[in-house]
Amino acid sequence: MERGLKDKILLAHGSGGKLAHELVEKSFLKALANPFLAKLDDSAVFDLSGRLAFTTDSYVVSPIFFPGGDIGKLAVYGTVNDLAMSGAKPLYLSLAFIIEEGLPQSELEEIVNSVQEAAKKARVEIVTGDTKVVHRGSADKLFINTSGVGIIPEGVNISGSNASPGDRVLLSGSIGDHGIAVLSQREGLSFSTQLESDCAPLGSLVAEMLVASPNIHCLRDPTRGGLATTLNELAKQSKVSIRIEEEKVPVREEVVAACEMLGFDPLYVANEGKLVAIVPAKDADKILKAMRENHYGRGAAIIGEVKAEHPGRVVMKTCLGASRIVDMLVGDLLPRIC
Amino acid sequence: MKFISEFRRSELAEGLISRIHRQSRTPVRFMEFCGGHTVTIFRYGIRQVLPKTIDMVSGPGCPICVTANADLDKAIALSQIPDVIIATFGDMLKVPGSHSSLQEVKANGADVRMVYSTMDALNIAKENPTKSVVFLGIGFETTAPTIAASILSAEEKGIRNYYVLSLHKLCPPVIRTILDSGEVKLHGLICPGHVSAIIGSHPWEFIARDYGIPCVVSGFEPLDILQCVDMLVTQVENGQSKVEIAYRRGVRPEGNREALKLMEQVFEPCPADWRGIGEVPDSGLRLRKEYQHFDAELAFDIEPGPPYEPKGCICGDILRGVKTPLDCQLFGKVCTPGYPVGPCMVSSEGSCSAYYLYGEGFEG
Numbered sequence: 001m002e003r004g005l006k007d008k009i010l011l012a013h014g015s016g017g018k019l020a021h022e023l024v025e026k027s028f029l030k031a032l033a034n035p036f037l038a039k040l041d042d043s044a045v046f047d048l049s050g051r052l053a054f055t056t057d058s059y060v061v062s063p064i065f066f067p068g069g070d071i072g073k074l075a076v077y078g079t080v081n082d083l084a085m086s087g088a089k090p091l092y093l094s095l096a097f098i099i100e101e102g103l104p105q106s107e108l109e110e111i112v113n114s115v116q117e118a119a120k121k122a123r124v125e126i127v128t129g130d131t132k133v134v135h136r137g138s139a140d141k142l143f144i145n146t147s148g149v150g151i152i153p154e155g156v157n158i159s160g161s162n163a164s165p166g167d168r169v170l171l172s173g174s175i176g177d178h179g180i181a182v183l184s185q186r187e188g189l190s191f192s193t194q195l196e197s198d199c200a201p202l203g204s205l206v207a208e209m210l211v212a213s214p215n216i217h218c219l220r221d222p223t224r225g226g227l228a229t230t231l232n233e234l235a236k237q238s239k240v241s242i243r244i245e246e247e248k249v250p251v252r253e254e255v256v257a258a259c260e261m262l263g264f265d266p267l268y269v270a271n272e273g274k275l276v277a278i279v280p281a282k283d284a285d286k287i288l289k290a291m292r293e294n295h296y297g298r299g300a301a302i303i304g305e306v307k308a309e310h311p312g313r314v315v316m317k318t319c320l321g322a323s324r325i326v327d328m329l330v331g332d333l334l335p336r337i338c
Numbered sequence: 339m340k341f342i343s344e345f346r347r348s349e350l351a352e353g354l355i356s357r358i359h360r361q362s363r364t365p366v367r368f369m370e371f372c373g374g375h376t377v378t379i380f381r382y383g384i385r386q387v388l389p390k391t392i393d394m395v396s397g398p399g400c401p402i403c404v405t406a407n408a409d410l411d412k413a414i415a416l417s418q419i420p421d422v423i424i425a426t427f428g429d430m431l432k433v434p435g436s437h438s439s440l441q442e443v444k445a446n447g448a449d450v451r452m453v454y455s456t457m458d459a460l461n462i463a464k465e466n467p468t469k470s471v472v473f474l475g476i477g478f479e480t481t482a483p484t485i486a487a488s489i490l491s492a493e494e495k496g497i498r499n500y501y502v503l504s505l506h507k508l509c510p511p512v513i514r515t516i517l518d519s520g521e522v523k524l525h526g527l528i529c530p531g532h533v534s535a536i537i538g539s540h541p542w543e544f545i546a547r548d549y550g551i552p553c554v555v556s557g558f559e560p561l562d563i564l565q566c567v568d569m570l571v572t573q574v575e576n577g578q579s580k581v582e583i584a585y586r587r588g589v590r591p592e593g594n595r596e597a598l599k600l601m602e603q604v605f606e607p608c609p610a611d612w613r614g615i616g617e618v619p620d621s622g623l624r625l626r627k628e629y630q631h632f633d634a635e636l637a638f639d640i641e642p643g644p645p646y647e648p649k650g651c652i653c654g655d656i657l658r659g660v661k662t663p664l665d666c667q668l669f670g671k672v673c674t675p676g677y678p679v680g681p682c683m684v685s686s687e688g689s690c691s692a693y694y695l696y697g698e699g700f701e702g
Contacts, residue, residue, distance in 0.1 A: 247348065253342070253343060256342050256343060257342055260342055263686060265381070315697075318381070318382045318383045318560075319346050319347070319348045319351065319382065319560065320348065320351045320355070320382050320383060320384065320386075320387050320560055320564075321348070321351075321352075321383075321387060322382060322383020322384070322385075322386035322387050323383055323386070324380065324381065324382075324383050324696040324697055325695070325696055325697025327675075327694070327695050327697075330674075330675040330676050
């Protein structure tokens with residue numbers, strides 16, 4: 001019993017008292033060590049100049065460990081990717097934990113280490129943080145919120161409203177890997193697959209795409225709601241239509257099979273390491289080449305183009321040569337995958 | 339062999355499509371009975387690639403859509419009984435009954451849980467011995483055997499707090515009713531693949547024999563459907579009417595004997611109420627006497643009150659194949675997947691949902 005208690009997070013760990021300080025020092029500062037955190041001040045203070053991008057996201061994925069990642073890695077990459085999608089170079093992140101009492105300390109440590117590893121890979125620093133512990137049942141193991149800031153290089157103007165007729169639609173790789181990998185671990189649904197989440201930081205990919213051409217019109221990572229929802233958002237925001245071809249959209253055979261079994265359409269399944277880019281036709285080939293040369297874009301493809309007629313609509317040419325509308329996701333297909 | 343991508347290959351599809359175009363001379367109307375087929379047909383745009391001679395109409399093969407409001411109201415009434423846990427497949431949650439949906443009563447505090455299999459429901463019963471678990475038995479011959487298995491397992495393990503609300507429906511009898519009504523003239527039937535995997539192809543023989551309508555059992559990939567249409571066209575053009583299987587990898591003529599045995603052991607046929615069609619003799623399943631202690635309707639005293647049908651909703655006509663969603667005044671305006679009025683817009687296999695999501699009838 002004594003040992004069991006010692007190993008678990010208790011309400012006192014979030015009280016601001018002695019146990020809380022111990023937790024911060026042992027679990028967080030050790031792993032995330034950097035000069036900003038070491039000061040132990042209430043705010044991180046830093047100098048920045050240029051156009052800033054600022055974003056926030058909360059992570060509630062269940063289970064917290066899944067093939068190819070965990071909630072910590074997701075919380076870093078998710079926010080880093082949101083910054084990258086505005087063309088920004090991600091720099092600093094905040095990290096806030098809401099922990100359900102009883103979480104094994106070892107699991108928390110594993111996740112903090114994973115946060116650190118992910119931050120290193122994404123070349124960002126965790127500069128401020130917070131921990132709260134709530135009663136059993138008030139949260140599900142662990143929720144994380146991260147916010148982030150980054151700097152947008154000169155001459156870059158990326159927005160979901162910039163797509164214009166004639167533009168090409170690029171996708172950085174296969175869709176649906178994350179959603180299906182997480183789902184395969186769900187209680188009551190577990191099925192065996194070799195598939196791993198595609199959870200990845202996209203900052204370097206975006207930076208290299210911008211080197212190939214700074215004229216990128218739109219960038220977005222198709223997370224919840226999948227590719228279909230992202231394309232619909234872009235079509236509506238830019239008041240254009242988007243036409244894609246089913247056979248050009250890369251989907252792994254395992255994802256196709258799992259989707260058939262579960263009754264899902266891969267177009268609606270979440271991704272955590274993919275991006276959609278809408279770029280002028282004349283720049284499409286060089287941007288595609290740059291994408292394919294980056295580790296996280298090696299499966300990139302041009303999947304369609306932007307048209308003027310029927311603004312807001314996404315249409316797909318099927319493998320039979322027919323056309324159909326691709327609508328937004330309605331309701332929740334896969335609850336709590338990020 | 340890859341069992342999915344092989345059945346989506348565009349070059350093979352092209353071959354089948356041009357064969358159908360070459361062969362088809364007589365104007366015909368084919369019905370796909372099954373909602374799963376409806377989804378494939380819309381998702382791949384199959385109607386667009388068929389010749390003008392072939393008119394496709396969707397049938398009543400969506401178990402959620404054909405569940406009558408009076409039956410949905412029973413499920414909702416059961417959810418209001420203290421210490422009752424409703425276990426259901428996820429599709430049922432959003433379906434509107436006369437006054438409410440399971441999703442709404444859940445938000446108001448009823449214990450409604452989504453499960454992926456009947457055995458999950460049985461486990462909930464085992465883990466909650468002081469509560470009663472009611473599984474909503476909604477589905478065709480495909481799901482009935484798994485529910486029968488859960489009842490046999492509960493009996494064997496002495497689980498006494500597990501109940502089933504049996505709203506199962508059987509497919510062949512309802513086809514007979516639709517054909518007898520004479521409302522829709524059919525020249526071919528695409529028979530359901532999963533249902534036939536259980537019951538086999540023999541139960542469809544009467545359609546070919548008594549009504550002279552060609553029948554082909556189909557799988558669910560676009561090439562399956564195209565092959566099935568091709569086989570139907572061949573029968574029509576040769577003046578034949580027989581039952582064929584275009585889904586050999588899933589269906590044997592005699593069906594799945596084990597599954598049928600389970601089903602027959604636990605259930606017996608009874609009349610069932612179908613939305614839009616009414617009562618169809620021998621098209622439902624009720625628990626046999628030996629298993630009646632698992633029957634939720636007998637175990638609990640519920641009085642859901644008279645059912646109410648939403649004004650303007652033509653789901654019933656659509657399920658009989660008499661009208662299409664485009665004939666409905668509510669379609670796409672008042673009734674959308676986000677705010678469905680009728681069940682055909684809720685269920686992923688419903689015709690209205692397929693028309694809406696895949697944009698049948700859109701120009702472009």
